[in-house]
Amino acid sequence: MKYATEFRDGKLARKIAAAIDAECTPDRSYTFMEFCGGHTHTIARYGLEEMLPKSIRLVHGPGCPVCVLPVGRVDSAIELARDHGVILCSYGDMMRVPGSHRMSLLRAKAAGADIRMVWSTLDALKIARENPDREVAFLAIGFETTTPPTAMALKIAKAERLTNFSIFCNHVLTPAAMRAILDGESLPLQGIIGPGHVSAVIGIEPYQEFADRGQAIVVAGFEPLDLLQAILMLTRQVNEGRPRVENAYVRALPAVGNPKAREVIAETLQLRGAFEWRGLGRLPDSALRVADDYADFDAELKFQLPYRAVPDPKSCACADVVRGLKRPEQCPLFGRTCTPDEPIGSCMVSSEGGCAAHWLYGRHRNKAAA
Amino acid sequence: MNEQPRRRDTRLFPRPLDIANGRVDMTHGGGGRAMAQLVSEIFGQAFDNEFLSQGNDMAVMPPADGRLVMSTDGYVISPLFFPGGDIGSLAVHGTINDVAMSGATPLYLSASFIIEEGLPLADLRRIVLSMADASRAAGVPIVTGDTKVVERGKADGVFISTAGVGVLADGLEIGGDRIQEGDAILVSGSIGDHGIAILSKRENLDFETAIESDSAPLHRMIRAMVEAEPEIHCLRDPTRGGLAATLNELANQSGVGLVLEEEALPIKPAVRGACELLGIDPLGVANEGKLLAFCPKDKAEALLAVMQAAPFGSDAAIIGHVVADPLKLVRLETSFGSERVVEWLNGEQLPRIC
Ligand code: SF4
Numbered sequence: 164m165k166y167a168t169e170f171r172d173g174k175l176a177r178k179i180a181a182a183i184d185a186e187c188t189p190d191r192s193y194t195f196m197e198f199c200g201g202h203t204h205t206i207a208r209y210g211l212e213e214m215l216p217k218s219i220r221l222v223h224g225p226g227c228p229v230c231v232l233p234v235g236r237v238d239s240a241i242e243l244a245r246d247h248g249v250i251l252c253s254y255g256d257m258m259r260v261p262g263s264h265r266m267s268l269l270r271a272k273a274a275g276a277d278i279r280m281v282w283s284t285l286d287a288l289k290i291a292r293e294n295p296d297r298e299v300a301f302l303a304i305g306f307e308t309t310t311p312p313t314a315m316a317l318k319i320a321k322a323e324r325l326t327n328f329s330i331f332c333n334h335v336l337t338p339a340a341m342r343a344i345l346d347g348e349s350l351p352l353q354g355i356i357g358p359g360h361v362s363a364v365i366g367i368e369p370y371q372e373f374a375d376r377g378q379a380i381v382v383a384g385f386e387p388l389d390l391l392q393a394i395l396m397l398t399r400q401v402n403e404g405r406p407r408v409e410n411a412y413v414r415a416l417p418a419v420g421n422p423k424a425r426e427v428i429a430e431t432l433q434l435r436g437a438f439e440w441r442g443l444g445r446l447p448d449s450a451l452r453v454a455d456d457y458a459d460f461d462a463e464l465k466f467q468l469p470y471r472a473v474p475d476p477k478s479c480a481c482a483d484v485v486r487g488l489k490r491p492e493q494c495p496l497f498g499r500t501c502t503p504d505e506p507i508g509s510c511m512v513s514s515e516g517g518c519a520a521h522w523l524y525g526r527h528r529n530k531a532a533a
Numbered sequence: 534m535n536e537q538p539r540r541r542d543t544r545l546f547p548r549p550l551d552i553a554n555g556r557v558d559m560t561h562g563g564g565g566r567a568m569a570q571l572v573s574e575i576f577g578q579a580f581d582n583e584f585l586s587q588g589n590d591m592a593v594m595p596p597a598d599g600r601l602v603m604s605t606d607g608y609v610i611s612p613l614f615f616p617g618g619d620i621g622s623l624a625v626h627g628t629i630n631d632v633a634m635s636g637a638t639p640l641y642l643s644a645s646f647i648i649e650e651g652l653p654l655a656d657l658r659r660i661v662l663s664m665a666d667a668s669r670a671a672g673v674p675i676v677t678g679d680t681k682v683v684e685r686g687k688a689d690g691v692f693i694s695t696a697g698v699g700v701l702a703d704g705l706e707i708g709g710d711r712i713q714e715g716d717a718i719l720v721s722g723s724i725g726d727h728g729i730a731i732l733s734k735r736e737n738l739d740f741e742t743a744i745e746s747d748s749a750p751l752h753r754m755i756r757a758m759v760e761a762e763p764e765i766h767c768l769r770d771p772t773r774g775g776l777a778a779t780l781n782e783l784a785n786q787s788g789v790g791l792v793l794e795e796e797a798l799p800i801k802p803a804v805r806g807a808c809e810l811l812g813i814d815p816l817g818v819a820n821e822g823k824l825l826a827f828c829p830k831d832k833a834e835a836l837l838a839v840m841q842a843a844p845f846g847s848d849a850a851i852i853g854h855v856v857a858d859p860l861k862l863v864r865l866e867t868s869f870g871s872e873r874v875v876e877w878l879n880g881e882q883l884p885r886i887c
Contacts, residue, residue: 173871387869503876
């Protein structure tokens with residue numbers, strides 16, 4: 164993949180880092196949030212923070228799908244597989260996320276529940292076709308990027324009249340989370356790095372409201388150079404005092420996103436009144452459920468899954484980590500009782516979670532040494 | 534197979550096994566005539582050698598000159614057949630390599646099969662023939678074995694457990710606790726091939742370039758290496774968990790820090806591409822025909838030349854060096870110009886979804 168390596172050129176990176184350094188006004192500080200877990204991962208993996216001037220502070224945002232899913236939803240997924248005899252299909256990331264009583268999908272599977280790791284909704288549909296006498300449910304999670312495949316699966320299931328297939332829908336919306344961050348406890352944020360692949364679906368227009376609230380917004384891709392470029396653009400916006408929405412992800416992103424995908428989503432899914440997020444609490448109009456026209460495929464209705472809110476484990480700081488209020492190493496459990504081998508909080512599971520990313524690439528050690 | 538298979542004994546087994554359509558059933562493990570026929574017509578014919586034809590439950594071997602080395606390993610891979618190999622060849626190569634990593638010459642193997650009821654006889658024969666081929670090509674005979682059949686659902690096709698015995702020449706001291714500050718780190722070829730081959734087969738990911746498992750016996754390369762450079766401190770095959778797991782293990786065992794250079798890591802473009810796509814780190818992906826070697830820095834170039842000239846070693850490279858480090862960290866100097874810690878990855882790497 165030559166294409167990818169071109170965006171990892173170290174010399175070019177140092178050039179951009181120098182430009183950022185030159186752009187920074189010495190007595191000023193800049194606080195930017197990288198919203199997306201994919202960005203958090205790149206930053207930790209390539210050590211980008213170490214390349215930046217001290218006056219720039221990056222805080223992690225809530226854009227890691229498994230990190231923001233509350234314990235109650237994980238419990239429901241486990242219940243679906245364990246108590247309803249359903250074949251539950253899940254993306255790999257979800258398997259190790261801890262629910263109540265240190266249970267996880269992985270442990271439920273070991274205890275006999277039929278849980279299958281899949282790479283796409285198409286695999287889940289295939290499993291449903293191959294097992295006509297079993298109920299098959301797909302555990303749908305993620306932001307706008309992973310929503311179109313779920314919507315497509317609903318369309319296909321309806322067209323094929325699959326009666327044994329349903330979706331446990333937990334899709335959430337990026338702008339709603341950003342709004343909650345800006346409404347919530349005051350981080351001194353001046354800018355936000357928006358996830359490029361989310362904009363590939365929703366476009367960049369939905370971020371205008373945040374620019375209107377004074378935030379510099381740059382939508383960026385996931386390679387280290389993309390991120391450095393975005394940070395440079397944010398710094399310039401702040402210095403110019405002209406916050407706006409900019410696109411640094413031009414190589415893959417039309418400004419309008421993907422209207423076709425949005426159409427399919429609008430047809431098959433609809434807004435929930437409210438959805439509980441880990442860390443952000445119950446947010447109105449922040450998540451999607453299966454649309455009424457597709458109600459036969461809604462696992463929550465089919466299996467009458469009630470939602471029970473469950474508090475996070477004691478002294479777990481996940482709620483603060485996903486809001487950018489705490490750095491991972493400020494959690495008392497970080498690296499002690501909570502590690503990727505035995506995650507206690509959800510941020511330690513996926514390598515896009517703030518805690519796992521820090522742990523995995525040893526960034527906490529650099530801080531300890533510094 | 535180059536030898537003529539033995540003729541079937543028509544008095545004992547009047548009808549041949551229906552290899553084309555038959556399946557293993559519980560009688561094949563029952564100790565009766567059906568089992569005797571299975572053993573004779575599938576295993577006996579394929580593995581045929583002077584030790585097996587002693588016909589006993591054990592093999593008697595001549596005395597060996599040196600210290601004995603022994604290793605055992607179980608193989609439970611799914612799918613049974615994958616690009617570049619199958620469970621049979623893997624069970625031979627894996628155990629030969631485990632024995633050889635001590636510097637020893639592998640001499641004999643044993644093989645024990647746990648077969649799930651319902652396994653097609655054709656699959657079983659294909660696996661057994663592949664084992665026989667692998668063992669002959671490596672010059673390490675399978676001298677004793679066992680077969681059990683378990684009910685459907687109690688295994689996954691077939692599980693194979695092999696043990697290997699080898700002999701270690703005096704003077705060679707190779708081990709995971711002997712790595713020293715200043716050593717060079719070498720790898721015998723491209724990394725991540727096996728894991729990605731399995732993953733792409735298991736998940737039906739059709740990549741443009743077929744990625745094949747690197748499953749291969751490394752004992753001949755090791756022989757050449759220890760003959761050329763007896764001062765090798767450590768040899769280890771980075772199988773499950775990939776380089777990340779093996780290097781962390783070794784750093785702890787020897788109490789040192791390891792520094793890798795990303796640019797020096799041999800990774801096939803197709804494997805790199807697949808890892809990008811799946812969001813996994815090639816350092817955490819399994820290998821089955823690769824070894825890591827540690828030797829004093831001034832011997833590294835000579836050792837590298839020996840590896841590159843040996844079978845399965847043409848892509849060998851020097852990938853890093855050993856430093857003093859009380860934290861016993863494995864660090865990677867990225868081609869991006871930064872540095873990161875290479876952590877043990879937990880269990881099977883899971884794909885990221887976005
Ligand atoms: S260390 Fe564990 S418990 Fe603490 S915030 Fe991170 S994931 Fe949550």
